[in-house]
Amino acid sequence: MPEFTLHEPTIRGTTKAEPRIPYEEADFATDDIADLDDYFLLSTSGIPPEDFDDLYLPVCHLDQRLSLPLLRRALDEIETLEGIEAETMTETIDMIHDLGECFPNDGLNDDSV
Helix, strand or coil, rough: CCCCCCCCCCCCCCCCCCCCCCCCCHCCCCCCCCHHHEEEEEEEECCCCCCCCEEEECCCCCCEEEEEHHHHHHHHHHCCCCCCHHHHHHHHHHHHHHHCCCCCCCCHHHHCC
C-alpha cells in the first residue's frame, strides 16, 4: 500500500482554463524530477519525488498557474486513490479548499466556470 505525502504547490497566478491532461513527464520544461512536485499535491515517494509516476492530483498548468478545473478534478479524484490514509485525505481536501480561495468568485463545486 503506497504512503502518500502531501505537498503544497508553488503557484504563479491562477486560471480558469483547463489544461490538456493527463500530463506526461515530457510535457514539462525541466528534466529535474524534483521541480515537478510543484504541479501536484501528492507523491508516493516523498518530496521531492523519485519518479514522475509517483505524482498524483495535478492542480497547476504547465506554466505553474493554479487551475480551478484541476482543483475541482482533484476533489473528485482523491476519493478514488487506493491506499490513501484518512488523515492524508482530509489534509489534502483541506488544502484543495484553501487553494480554491484563490478563486474568490467561483466555488469548487460550481460547474459554471
